[in-house]
Amino acid sequence: MSSPAPHPGPLRSTPEGLPKGEGAKTIVITGATGALGNLTAHTFAARGHALALLGTNQNKLDALAGGLNLPADRLFTAALNLRDGEAVHATAEAVSAKFDRVHALIHLVGGWVGGKTLPETSAEDLNMMLHQHVWTTFHLFRSFSPKLASNGWGRVITISPSTVSNPPAQRGVYNAAKAAQENLVLTLAAELKPFGVTANIIQVRAIDADSGTTPAEIVAALLYLFSDEAGKISGARIPLY
Numbered sequence: 001m002s003s004p005a006p007h008p009g010p011l012r013s014t015p016e017g018l019p020k021g022e023g024a025k026t027i028v029i030t031g032a033t034g035a036l037g038n039l040t041a042h043t044f045a046a047r048g049h050a051l052a053l054l055g056t057n058q059n060k061l062d063a064l065a066g067g068l069n070l071p072a073d074r075l076f077t078a079a080l081n082l083r084d085g086e087a088v089h090a091t092a093e094a095v096s097a098k099f100d101r102v103h104a105l106i107h108l109v110g111g112w113v114g115g116k117t118l119p120e121t122s123a124e125d126l127n128m129m130l131h132q133h134v135w136t137t138f139h140l141f142r143s144f145s146p147k148l149a150s151n152g153w154g155r156v157i158t159i160s161p162s163t164v165s166n167p168p169a170q171r172g173v174y175n176a177a178k179a180a181q182e183n184l185v186l187t188l189a190a191e192l193k194p195f196g197v198t199a200n201i202i203q204v205r206a207i208d209a210d211s212g213t214t215p216a217e218i219v220a221a222l223l224y225l226f227s228d229e230a231g232k233i234s235g236a237r238i239p240l241y
Contacts, residue, residue, distance in 0.1 A: 026099040028052040028144060030082060030136070031108035033060040036159070036207060036215045040106060041068060043219050044226075050074040052095040052102075056081065082109060082136035085143075092143035102147040104155040104226060109136055114171045121173055129177035137181045141188050145197075154197030155226050158185055159218065162203045162241050182237070189235035198234035200225055205241045213240050 027044050031037045032053035045051055045068045055061050058079035065077050076098055080087045096102055111132040113125045137158070148154035160178050167175040182201055189199035202221050206212030221240055224230050 024048050024050065025103035026050045026052065026095070026101055027104040027106060028054065028095060028102060029106045029108065030054045030140065031110060032077075033057060033064055034108065034110060036218060037108045038064055039215045039219050040108065040222060043223065045070050045074075050076075050099050052076040052078070052091075052099070054078050054080065054082070054091065082139060083131045085135075085139040088139040089143045092147065096147050101151055102144060103151055103153065104157075105140060105144050105148065106222060107137060107140060107156070107158045109133070110159075112174050114174050116170055118172050126173040126176070129173045130180070133177040133181045134184070137184050141184060145188060145192060148197045149192055149195040152196045154192065154195070156185065156188060156192075156197065156199035157222055157225055158182075158201050159207075160201045160203050160237070162205045162239065164203070186235050193234060196231075198225070198231065200233060200235070201237045203237050203239050203241065 027049050029037055029040055029044075029051060032041055033055040037053075037055075041051055041053060041064060051068070051070065051074065053061055053064060053076070055064075055077075056079055058077070061077040061079055065075055068075065076095055078091045078094070080091055082088055092102070109132065111129070113121075113129055116125070141156075145156075148156065158181065160182055161175070163171060164175055164179045164182055185199050185201050192199060202218060202225075204213040204218065207215060207218065217240060221238065225233065225238075
């Protein structure tokens with residue numbers, strides 16, 4: 001994990017060209033070095049925001065950070081295992097110490113186990129999906145939701161498959177884990193509603209250009225949910241397919 005830089009104070013300025021209602025905010029992006037995370041990071045960096053980029057490989061994080069052209073006081077990176085609650089908590093404290101506030105959590109960690117019937121599926125497969133999607137989300141929400149609530153404004157956004165409510169064959173443990181993740185998001189939406197924080201789920205069939213939803217389309221939805229105009233949308237499953 002990168003060492004915290006000197007405290008720059010709250011981000012109060014509005015960069016040139018930024019929508020007046022948006023203002024400069026601190027955004028935590030998990031799965032930052034994936035294709036979707038990379039585009040998300042570049043998009044929000046270009047809009048003048050400070051970014052906390054979380055991933056598992058520091059070299060990949062460094063490469064991403066190097067291409068963002070952000071000053072050091074608007075950038076934080078950390079390579080960690082999101083299944084480790086103590087590591088997530090320590091990272092949340094480091095992000096908060098550097099930027100003073102945390103305004104948004106965009107949780108983009110992927111991972112899929114499937115192609116097997118339930119009798120063919122091992123307990124290890126189930127545990128892998130629960131760790132990848134449920135435990136990571138639980139640890140992130142526990143550590144970052146108090147910081148989001150303290151602002152009076154916040155956004156939490158995750159990505160989920162369109163099959164959660166109508167699961168097909170041979171995707172049992174993946175859909176079970178994503179269903180549990182969705183319930184955590186909806187619970188968070190209810191708990192943080194009094195604090196002006198929204199939490200929503202973007203549902204896609206797949207992330208690709210041929211038969212699914214493109215990363216650019218997902219990022220466009222992220223931008224809208226991040227905007228002040230989407231302030232009344234919370235606890236929603238938004239179909240993007």
